[in-house]
Amino acid sequence: xxxxxxxxxLRLDGLYQQDAEGNLMLRIKVPAGVLSSTQAEAISDxxxxxxxxxxxxxxRGSIELHWLLYEQLPKVFRCLAAVGLSSRGAxxxxxRGISCSTTFSPDFGIxxxxxRRINHHFACNPCFEGLPKKFKVGVDADYKSSRHLIQDxxxxxxxxxxxxxxxxxxxAGGLGRAPQAGFLLEKAVEESRLIPLIAAIVQVYxxxxxxxxxxxxxxxxxxxxxxxxxxxxQLACQPQTVVxxxxxxxxxxxxxxxxxxxxFAGELSSSAMxxxxxxxxxxxxxxxxxxxxxxxxLHLVPGQDPLMVRDTLKKQGHFSDPEADVTFRICPGSxxxxxxxxxxxxxxxxxxxxxxxxxxxxxxxxxxxxxxxxQPQLAQVGIRSNKQVMEEDGQRTPRFDLLQxxxxxxxxxxVHENLTLEELQKIVNRLD
Numbered sequence: 001x002x003x004x005x006x007x008x009x010l011r012l013d014g015l016y017q018q019d020a021e022g023n024l025m026l027r028i029k030v031p032a033g034v035l036s037s038t039q040a041e042a043i044s045d046x047x048x049x050x051x052x053x054x055x056x057x058x059x060r061g062s063i064e065l066h067w068l069l070y071e072q073l074p075k076v077f078r079c080l081a082a083v084g085l086s087s088r089g090a091x092x093x094x095x096r097g098i099s100c101s102t103t104f105s106p107d108f109g110i111x112x113x114x115x116r117r118i119n120h121h122f123a124c125n126p127c128f129e130g131l132p133k134k135f136k137v138g139v140d141a142d143y144k145s146s147r148h149l150i151q152d153x154x155x156x157x158x159x160x161x162x163x164x165x166x167x168x169x170x171x172a173g174g175l176g177r178a179p180q181a182g183f184l185l186e187k188a189v190e191e192s193r194l195i196p197l198i199a200a201i202v203q204v205y206x207x208x209x210x211x212x213x214x215x216x217x218x219x220x221x222x223x224x225x226x227x228x229x230x231x232x233x234q235l236a237c238q239p240q241t242v243v244x245x246x247x248x249x250x251x252x253x254x255x256x257x258x259x260x261x262x263x264f265a266g267e268l269s270s271s272a273m274x275x276x277x278x279x280x281x282x283x284x285x286x287x288x289x290x291x292x293x294x295x296x297x298l299h300l301v302p303g304q305d306p307l308m309v310r311d312t313l314k315k316q317g318h319f320s321d322p323e324a325d326v327t328f329r330i331c332p333g334s335x336x337x338x339x340x341x342x343x344x345x346x347x348x349x350x351x352x353x354x355x356x357x358x359x360x361x362x363x364x365x366x367x368x369x370x371x372x373x374x375q376p377q378l379a380q381v382g383i384r385s386n387k388q389v390m391e392e393d394g395q396r397t398p399r400f401d402l403l404q405x406x407x408x409x410x411x412x413x414x415v416h417e418n419l420t421l422e423e424l425q426k427i428v429n430r431l432d
Contacts (some may be wrong), residue, residue, distance in 0.1 A: 005070055012094055012129055014087025015073075018336060024068040025336065027090035028080065031119035032100035032112035032139070033061025033290035034251045040277035040288060042083040044270035046076055055273055056336075057266035057294045059329050059365075059375055060099040060136075062090060066336045088124045093131035093211070095122040095202065098139065099151075101292035104258060105141035107157055109250030110165055114155070114191060115139045116248070121195050128202055132211040135202060136174075139167075145292065146378055149173045149181040149411060152205070152215045153198050164190045169197065172219040172227070175372040180216045181411055183224055185231070200234040252299035253285040257306040259298045261313060262324035265345045266294030275316050283309050293327050293363075323352050326360050329375060333368030333385075340368035341385040342398035347421060351383065354425040358432045376403050377411040381431065383424065386417070400424050 007017040014027045028043065035043075047053050047065055050072045056064040068076065080086060090097055098115040102108055118137060122128045128135075138151040148154030154170035166188040173182025189197065201215070208230065209218045219227050261276060276296050280288040283304045289297040300306060313319060328351075331337065333344030348366050365379035369386075376382025382403035388396040400419045403412035416427060 011092030012089060013073075013077075014090035015068075016091055017338065018066060019338060022070065023066070024070065024073075026065045026068050026073075026076065026087055027058070027097075028063045028065070028085055028087050029090045029097035029119070029123065030061050030063060030085075030290055031098050031123075032115035033103065033292075034112055034116075035288055035290065036083075036251075037277040037281040037286045037288070039083045039085055040273055040280070042079055042085070044273045044277070046079050047270040047273075050076055053270045055268045055270065056332055057263060057268060057290050057296070058373075059266075059292050059294055060097060060138075061101075061290045061292065062097050063290065064332070066332070086124055089122075089129060091134075093129065093133050093135075095125075095128045095131075095135045095137065098122075098137050099147070099292070100139045101145050101147045102141035103289050103291045103297050104260075107141035109252070109254060111139045111141045111157055112250050112252070113248060114157075114165065114167075114194070116251075118195060118198065122198070122202075128199075131202070131206055132209045133214050135205065135215070137198060143409070146405075146409065146411070147292070147375075150175050150179075150375065150378065151182060153201055154182055155194065158188055161188070161190060164192060166190060167194060169194070171201065172215045174214050174216045175375065175377055176214075177370045178216075179372065179377050179411055180220075182216075183219070185228065196235065196238070196240075197231075200231050200238060203238065204230045204234050251285075251287045252289060253287070253301045254299075255302045256284075256300040256304055259300060259306045259309055260291065261296045261298070261318050262321070263295050264321045264324035265328075265330035265348060267345070268296070272317065275313075276318070279309065279313060294329055295324075323349060326352050326355070327363045328352065329365035329379065331366070331368050331374040333366075337368060339371060341388050342368050342400075344368045344374075344385075347383075347385075347398075350421065350425060351428055354428045356429065356432065359428065362431070378405070379403075379412065380405050381428075382412045397421070402427060 016025045018025045051065050051067045098119045100111050100115045135152045137153045139155045141157045148156050148170045150173045155167040169185045170182040171185040205215045284298040330348050334340035362380040365374040365376040366383040367374045367376050376384050384401045385398045401414050402416040404415050405412035
């Protein structure tokens with residue numbers, strides 16, 4: 001007699017129910033978005049053996065596989081473990097994958113190293129599971145992207161002190177249906193203090209927030225000053241954690257050029273990932289990066305000519321989609337997500353077709369529902385589907401909100417609501 005699948009329990013293992021037929025989405029954690037060629041090839045192998053052969057790159061540097069079946073999971077988990085990868089905590093109430101959005105910054109080496117150290121402490125650790133809801137940590141090399149505003153804990157590198165890197169620590173941000181910018185908790189925190197501080201924040205969140213609320217709900221309830229006091233009290237009573245500085249450094253090549261390979265909507269075939277993994281092995285010290293714009297970046301070793309590498313990859317079929325040249329973050333939408341209200345990739349292509357030459361230079365994002373997984377509030381122009389409407393012919397069609405980021409230091413604001421796709425295209429055609 002078969003046992004019903006408890007989809008809620010599967011979430012901590014990085015799984016969501018994709019549709020009513022029982023297909024699953026698996027999210028693989030990739031700290032700082034940095035993958036080895038061997039890991040990339042292993043994920044490609046899993047996609048070929050167990051899914052439709054496609055990978056979805058997320059804007060937090062993770063990789064999602066769709067159309068998995070429950071009975072395939074033990075083999076999939078063994079394949080991931082064999083190359084040091086895990087999906088544990090990538091969904092559900094846990095400390096999620098540690099993101100690092102500033103791939104192209106000169107200080108990416110510093111931030112990816114810190115992101116890995118934080119991931120080592122929190123990943124697969126039962127002390128940081130069973131939380132009221134997800135808990136996101138992001139590490140950035142500067143303030144340019146504003147991504148520190150949308151994290152439960154956002155770390156921004158601000159320089160080096162006597163012998164340690166220093167980070168501004170932001171707290172209690174988040175998107176979803178009620179976007180809220182985080183606030184500056186503490187300035188210029190030494191790296192050795194980051195893990196104890198994050199652990200204290202997680203414990204305060206766990207002890208004082210009812211499910212399914214995020215940390216932003218707690219700060220709204222008690223206020224910033226009280227949350228600061230609660231965190232300091234937790235730091236004072238928790239066991240003193242001594243975080244030793246290690247000699248590990250960045251995984252990606254240092255000193256060489258950086259090549260960005262555009263991937264439309266973050267949708268990448270397993271064969272294309274294999275060819276990029278091979279290129280990384282040959283010209284990038286064996287590592288590649290999933291960027292915050294859902295592309296693949298190669299940090300070339302010194303002496304490699306990026307134009308020659310680009311030409312080689314172009315002959316292999318990369319750089320062939322002109323729509324991928326527009327910086328456009330795109331969630332799976334109704335193509336693969338139960339929450340999706342619109343086929344996001346189709347809507348994005350129609351939106352790109354309506355753009356002027358100048359608007360193609362802007363950064364864009366489209367979310368298939370109000371959960372805002374593609375971070376439309378951080379794009380210069382964001383699109384968010386907010387509902388479906390029953391038309392006279394009985395067809396259900398989506399409606400869209402249009403957001404614009406007028407303040408480089410803040411979140412995008414809604415400037416148009418409840419647009420049809422045709423109305424959206426007309427407005428896009430007039431944007432500069």
